[in-house]
Amino acid sequence: MQHTNRGPAPHGHVTLVQVAQRAGVSAQSVSNALNNPDRVAPETRKRILAAVEELGYEPNLSARALRNRSSSLIAFKMRPSRPDKASLLMDDFLYVLNAAAVEAGYHLILCHAEDGPAGEIKAYRDLLKKTSIDAFVLAETHHNDDRVAALRSWGVPFASFGRSWDGDDSLAWVDVDGRAGTRAATDHVAAQGHRRIGHIGWLAESELGQDRREGWLDACRDRELETDLQAAVVDSLEAGRQAAHRMLDASRPATALVCASDTLALGVMRALHERGLRPGADVAITGYDDSPTAALVSPGLTTLRQPIDEVGRQLIQAIDNLMAGDPREPQHVLLEPELVVRGSSLPGPRTSAVPTS
Amino acid sequence: MQHTNRGPAPHGHVTLVQVAQRAGVSAQSVSNALNNPDRVAPETRKRILAAVEELGYEPNLSARALRNRSSSLIAFKMRPSRPDKASLLMDDFLYVLNAAAVEAGYHLILCHAEDGPAGEIKAYRDLLKKTSIDAFVLAETHHNDDRVAALRSWGVPFASFGRSWDGDDSLAWVDVDGRAGTRAATDHVAAQGHRRIGHIGWLAESELGQDRREGWLDACRDRELETDLQAAVVDSLEAGRQAAHRMLDASRPATALVCASDTLALGVMRALHERGLRPGADVAITGYDDSPTAALVSPGLTTLRQPIDEVGRQLIQAIDNLMAGDPREPQHVLLEPELVVRGSSLPGPRTSAVPTS
DNA sequence: GACAATCTTTTTAACGTTAATATCCAGGAG
DNA sequence: CTCCTGGATATTAACGTTAAAAAGATTGTC
DSSP: OOOOOOSSOSSSOOOHHHHHHHHTSOHHHHHHHHHOGGGSOHHHHHHHHHHHHHHTOOOOHHHHHHHHSOOSEEEEEOOOOOTTOOOOHHHHHHHHHHHHHHHTTOEEEEEOOOSSHHHHHHHHHHHHHHSOOOEEEEESOOTTOHHHHHHHHHTOOEEEESOOSSOOTTSEEEEEOHHHHHHHHHHHHHHTTOOOEEEEEEOTTOHHHHHHHHHHHHHHHHTTOOOOOEEEEOSSHHHHHHHHHHHHHSSSOOSEEEESSHHHHHHHHHHHHHHTOOBTTTBEEEOSSOOHHHHHSSSOOBEEEOOHHHHHHHHHHHHHHHHTTOOSOOOEEEEOOEEEOOGGGOOSSOOTTSOOO | OOOOOOSSOSSSOOOHHHHHHHHTSOHHHHHHHHHOGGGSOHHHHHHHHHHHHHHTOOOOHHHHHHHHSOOSEEEEEOOOOOTTOOOOHHHHHHHHHHHHHHHTTOEEEEEOOOSSHHHHHHHHHHHHHHSOOOEEEEESOOTTOHHHHHHHHHTOOEEEESOOSSOOTTSEEEEEOHHHHHHHHHHHHHHTTOOOEEEEEEOTTOHHHHHHHHHHHHHHHHTTOOOOOEEEEOSSHHHHHHHHHHHHHSSSOOSEEEESSHHHHHHHHHHHHHHTOOBTTTBEEEOSSOOHHHHHSSSOOBEEEOOHHHHHHHHHHHHHHHHTTOOSOOOEEEEOOEEEOOGGGOOSSOOTTSOOO
16 A cells, blocks of 8 residues: 655645545545535445544635635624623623534634624624624624614524514524513512512613513512502612612612612612611612622622523524524523522521621 | 626625626736735726725635635633632623724634643644634733643744743733732822731732732832731632631731732621721722722722733734734733722721712 | 846636536346 | 446535736836
């Protein structure tokens, strides 16, 4: 057997041709052995796979992308983290999304855009022009989302973290059930005996905020509790603080405050502190998102944890299905958040002497 | 003028050939007009650029990557966020790194690896085999870092967020001066009149922790203050809490505690709370990293903010220089953190009645 | 006016892969 | 023995780009 292979590899890269030579077949057969196993004889396939293994061959994605117009890249646009946002959610999300993507044979590529939907769409377009992107992951989709319309018009597969909120069944999405979460939080404080339960949520424009508010309404209605104590404010500590003061100044004041975010809940805690009231013992508080701060404050903040790793996995799964041309309608996955109970919602003794984390 | 161009584009993609037809030149001339402007006549170049503009041509990165073995991709590996880590640093870092990369004509691709240096190196190798990666960005490099050795042995350009700590001048790095930061924090509390200033830092293995500790030592030596109050612990709230108790139980107790992280500082705040002492008024506290929690607690936590956007820009800059084959030695950039003064280090009146954010 | 030197543009070939097509070969039917 | 069928493998061409080489145009020199 003559060794016709001159030099192992030009650039440290093993190519199909080299594997083919090694296995004594054509390059196409190697390609088939890997991508269409049933097109090569079992015996040959075995020989080819051995050669692949031996030489450590990995298909070149650039060549494949050029030939197939499919790059195994999934694009995602990060948004700048606002300084007041306490949530680590994005960081975690990106990590698990990437992990799931790699698991499924993709890679995550970040895209960057000027702020605003127009800038984002332009960034997507530019990226698509420059290189083939297999799919996009959107976050925080809203009613009548221009990005959805754009991607759809281009025929690019995509899945969204967040519902479209317009009942569009043709959109693949994964979301966390904010309504169920807030309901669970409300149920929890009601179970502690609270009857005057207020809700501090976001402005009416926010579909997400509206959804969370519904959960509180559900729970209150179930128990025939009054729902007069509600506030719709921006998501800031100061707004939470002020709203809390209002609800505690009411003629029949709140004894529990269910909030749409940890940031708001921390504002409530500050308001209690200013009044010499104890979170938990005097007024129950719940937040939303399980930000790192929630575990660090004293007493710990009861909050809802989003199953962010499952969100990531499901999004990639949904994209994978779309790419496979699965004829079934796109996936819709609604996940339940988990109630994390800490001292802020429990009557018990002053918890601050015990570390909550 | 006959319109020989049949159909605008097969896949919505405009190619060199189409631009060439439009401008009445060869494909190579278009390529040259874009990449080697001085190789085409000014007049021709103008015509070509007009055609490029008109058709909205963007070079196909896959084809370019295949041909040039250079993908304009920069890879970065995220690490999973540990639950107790309060810092948003990575999130912000990734954002600005990507922004800077896009600005410079690159794209960021994430890579995923099993935990541990071996897994990370394997992930880098796999990625390099599969697709051409122009460069890598490392984070948290340490003494004798295997990843540095590996990337160097493969001849791949890379830059590191963090020094190598072994005086290796051939490594391109960007870092934040922890020593200067801690020194500034110590100077700050000394300026408030404190003389018994303790330091709660990380275990001796941590080069980063050691560096920060040095800053405290520097400032104390300058003022001939004692340096007996020091702790080297793991980075957790509980460890900070216990260390604080020890330093407050000392025969001559600390009146100020400079910490190597916000997490530790929050532990200190809890310890003070347990003793009925007020942060700022009774004992000054400083943290490190300006985590979101620092602004949310009451009183606000004095801390050091890393100029993370500058870090991102400089890293891309350094990589760009490496890629350009700049013969000068690799860049080393040491940036100063910014002291963010909040209530926890100021004697003033009880600040909790005033929102600190 | 011939020849070189220089500038400009085109042609050729290749990067590594894979769909489409062509070729080969064995076994079965007529 | 020929023809067909179908499975296995090989060949061709193309994805879009660019380096290298070739060809063409222009200018200057003696």
